[in-house]
Amino acid sequence: MRFGCHVSIREGYLAAAKHAHSIQAQAYQYFLKNPRSLSVKDFDRGDAEACKEFCLSHSILSIAHTPYPTSITPSDDKKDAVVESLLNDLEIADACGSVGVVVHFGSQINPASPLESYQLMIEVLNSVTSGWEGTCKILLENNAGIPGTIGTTLEELVQVRNLCGEPQKIGFCLDTCHAFASGLWTGDNWKELSKKGKELDYFKELSAVHLNNSKYGMGQGKDRHANIFNAGHINEEQFEELIHSPLLKDVLFVLETPKEYGISHKEEIEQLYSKWG
Numbered sequence: 001m002r003f004g005c006h007v008s009i010r011e012g013y014l015a016a017a018k019h020a021h022s023i024q025a026q027a028y029q030y031f032l033k034n035p036r037s038l039s040v041k042d043f044d045r046g047d048a049e050a051c052k053e054f055c056l057s058h059s060i061l062s063i064a065h066t067p068y069p070t071s072i073t074p075s076d077d078k079k080d081a082v083v084e085s086l087l088n089d090l091e092i093a094d095a096c097g098s099v100g101v102v103v104h105f106g107s108q109i110n111p112a113s114p115l116e117s118y119q120l121m122i123e124v125l126n127s128v129t130s131g132w133e134g135t136c137k138i139l140l141e142n143n144a145g146i147p148g149t150i151g152t153t154l155e156e157l158v159q160v161r162n163l164c165g166e167p168q169k170i171g172f173c174l175d176t177c178h179a180f181a182s183g184l185w186t187g188d189n190w191k192e193l194s195k196k197g198k199e200l201d202y203f204k205e206l207s208a209v210h211l212n213n214s215k216y217g218m219g220q221g222k223d224r225h226a227n228i229f230n231a232g233h234i235n236e237e238q239f240e241e242l243i244h245s246p247l248l249k250d251v252l253f254v255l256e257t258p259k260e261y262g263i264s265h266k267e268e269i270e271q272l273y274s275k276w277g
Helices: 014-020 045-058 077-097 115-129 155-162 177-182 188-199 235-243 267-274
Strands: 002-007 029-033 061-065 102-106 139-143 172-177 208-211 253-254
Touching: 002 061, 002 267, 014 029, 014 045, 014 077, 029 172, 029 253, 061 077, 061 253, 077 102, 077 115, 077 172, 077 208, 102 155, 102 172, 102 208, 115 155, 139 155, 139 208, 155 172, 155 188, 172 177, 188 235, 235 267, 253 267
Parallel strands: 002 029, 002 253, 029 061, 061 102, 102 139, 139 172, 172 208, 208 253
Antiparallel strands: none
16 A cells, blocks of 8 residues: 655655655655646756655655646636646656646536536646646546535546547546545445446546545535544545555555644554554
């Protein structure tokens, strides 16, 4: 199993990888640049290359996360900025040796015409992938809305990818809190979800799992993360069934859990390896 957590790049990309290694993480996630801006970053390529070499030598895998303002259903005046930012994200992540860059599935832009949102997503993704020749992938993440909200089903995720011009450059990231909040994963339907995912070839393109408990109950649509072993509504047996699934044996498990409950990511990673490693 590869367990890890989100880490800071405050001291640089190599320092982030070294911090992950110091807390026994075999996987990690990081923001590539200012998480609150779509600006294009002129990054330190030497630092990124050193990060890549360090991860290779210590058998650590990573994923990156796009800044919060990134939306693949942007308004017309932000479309170019989103495409440029995503290409910059891919370039940095590729230089750091990361598997992919996580981006949230789009949102509903016109309730009267649901197809408009999907068409815009495909347009934006095509604009990015047509200009990208690296190995790092875009990883579409499932949304956390109430059941029926856009981006909460495997069918949507798979179909958007399939309809893109270069689907081989796109994969998936499964967020367990989002899946629980939307009713995609109830905690007790993993067998049914696995069957559907296999039929859709979703798991063949799954690169990472955001391993998060949920502060709120199943199907409430609230994206509030909780720690794996306390203060959450997903129990250990439900997590164990998911984590030990043969379908997930090659993916990264990355914590995005809070620290306000007195448990550090280092301690939580130790718990994960002790329990399921």
